[in-house]
Amino acid sequence: MLEGWGRMRKSVSLISMLLAFVAVAGEGHAAISYQRLDGAPGERGLVIKGVFEVSDDPTQLVDEYRQYQADYISFDSPGGNVVTAISFGRAIRALNARTIQIRAMECASACAFAFAGGVERFAEPGSIGVHRVSLSDDDPMDNKLAVSSVQSLTGEIIGYLTDMGVSPNLLQLSLSIDSADIRYLTAAEMRDWNINTPENIPSPPESAPPPTAAPEVSATPAVMPPDSSHSEEAGASEPGDLTTEAVDFVNRYNDEWSKDSASALAFMRDVYADEVSFFGNPVDKDVVLKDKATFAQRWPQRIYSVKPGSVTASCAGKCEMSGVVEWFAGNRDTGKTSSGMADFSFVWNTASLQIESETGKVLTTDKGAKAPDRLIHQWTGLDDICRTSVDREGAETLPACKRRDELGPLLNRVDWCYGHKGEAEINWEWQKCDANSRRYTSK
Template sequence: MLESWGRMRKSISLIAMPLAFIAMAGEGHAAISYQRLDGAPGQRGLVIKGVFEFSDDPTQLVDEYRQYQADYISFDSPGGNVVTAIGFGRAIRALNARTLQIRALECASACAFAFVGGVERFAEPGSIGVHRVSLSDDDPMDNKLAISSVQSLTGEIIGYLTDMGVSPNLLQLSLSIDSTDIRYLTAAEMRDWNINTPENMPSPQESAPPPAAAPEVSATPADIPSADPNASEEVAASPPGDLTIDAIDFANRYNDEWSKDSASALDFMKSVYADQVSFFGTSVDRGVILKDKAAFAQRWPERVYSVKPGSVTASCAGKCEMSGTVEWFARNKNTGKTSSGMAEFSFVWNTASLQIESETGKVLATDKEAKAPDRLIDQWIGLDDICRGSTDREGAETLRACKRRDALGPLLDRVDWCYGHEGEAGMDWAWHKCDANSKRYGE
């Protein structure tokens, strides 16, 4: 069984193309139906399409799967009834079937529970979306749920996730996201919560948007070893030659540089990309990327981008493959518009040339009509708590938190958010829209 996953490593890009076509051609909100797919030689996929409804029967899936002798199951579903989706997940587990999900298809809300039924699972970052269950008047079960029924359903979901070997954190996250919004899972979350099973999983070629679709993600993180005045402190706190630490530093500095004035930011971008880059799945020369970055900087002349602390993972051997989550706030005073949200990024960074050779990403959440950099202020507060509250003042974690806090503060100042007022006691300082009596950060 695991050997067949290994064979799929080479064929998955061939699978992604017809799946992407199916995603465009299929009906987004039809009853559950099945699409048979010959994705690559010797690999048969069965795509479950449509909304999970109370009346859908998982035995039809069993019949389809056995008749077609599928090698894996994928989804093209915006969700639906949770109990039904769990029923499909248990049927998938009874079939000893594998599940595979790419970004070209949708698997959101209740669909996530069906996906984890796979005995072996692989989903691309950003391909699984979750949010809080909403009760529908059209649902013959959910619209009659009393509090005790909700508690019973929650217990059923937790028991199901446990049976599937998945962390209940998946449910906790979904309950924190409003039912009118959607939150796509990062690579780190899918790994840490065992949504992706760890052994012999394929490394899919991303079915990502072309460069023109990338602007909201184009500012991601970094921190190259440089003439940073705090660099000696960072090196002292890190094992010598630790490429993973270097990768995280690169991620931080990339975002910090992108958050500066546009001329400085674009000058940095000229040096940080290789001559040829795989940019959101397409091989382009550096000039194409710089043009994209310049257009984005013109649209959003004031930007603050910051890596979410603890989100970066990296695998380094000459080159570093890294991924993580970045949060941003941007504004344009001339248009009065603002932009705020969270995105996932992935880089391949050459540690010899100190240049990016591959970049992908996906917007995970946007904050409608956001007027304040709340995500970034929350980052600063969390870092400040570590920096000031740690008992190990010289520990590596404390030093990194202090350094990151002190890098983020001036960036918030750039978009006119200040910490404390003149003459105000330090214990009363708080972040606020800058006014005439505000302290400027670092003063």
């Protein structure tokens, strides 16, 4: 049925073509244009580039696709006009065309709707970004007309997604993300919402992680889509089951990675299987360890902490888990720091207690960050739950207290301390360590 996808499963050259295109493409965004990728027979790609504007005509796409006799369509677009993107998606469906998207190229906002037009679709986790649809600021209107326009647009989007066989949950998620922000879809969301077509879909093609994401992503955990019939939110499962163990493992992994480099790398040697699917590439464990060692040398001081409530896990002999991790890293010798947030996925073998697959993507970086604000915010939220909860032995309170007291010493590792000696506890706050600072101790 999907013979073309079968060819793509075995083809490294297709992704290599896309990555080569990324290497030479400029970063400027303009109205829609087209880039032809000419590879081996059966691997002709047509890349739709630029911002979707009202003036863009999808008949041009139809002409380009037919003249080139493309085998698939991909995107390098930050979005644009939603109605135009939907018209392109319908043109793609009329062409009976396939769509493919890799992390190294951008398909965000309205572009996600154009991608959905593919009769067969494959996108790598983290390659499709969404946020709230907004009306143009150039079109002033009274409140009643604005409400009517929003309702009409929402109805059009839902109808389109239904026609394309994509869950309206995609729209629901996009409406929850501020238009100034962006949220990249996980492997589980892509599968559960039918963004990736469900039958005979290939494994992610064998390619190296995008160079733009490699420094941070390679040091964060990550992996394959969970089975929706077993998927559990972190904390929603009964104590002692495999899902709980998986969530505990993810926290331990990041805590160990946040220790001194010798201890962290010793942990990594034991925790990976002899062969690992590492960002889509089947590699020996030594390749993974070399990657981790290089990163640890660059960033000797590190804190990696899973964002509370972000982990989903599916366990049946092996656990497939994904979530979001926040980090702060530094190098005292160079004075450099790095801070941000990434998604991750793992496949963890519960018999061997080893990782068999890892992938992920940087979601955002904090330019110029000199303080571990993300991790301090995590600690403060956990401390609020721990101190103010009425149910001191509750299912939420005890884990919050435990995680707070695990995170505090990690902040000490990057030279951030909680209060000063002789200072009243009510005045304690996180600050850069000095000679009079208090090292964190459990409350």
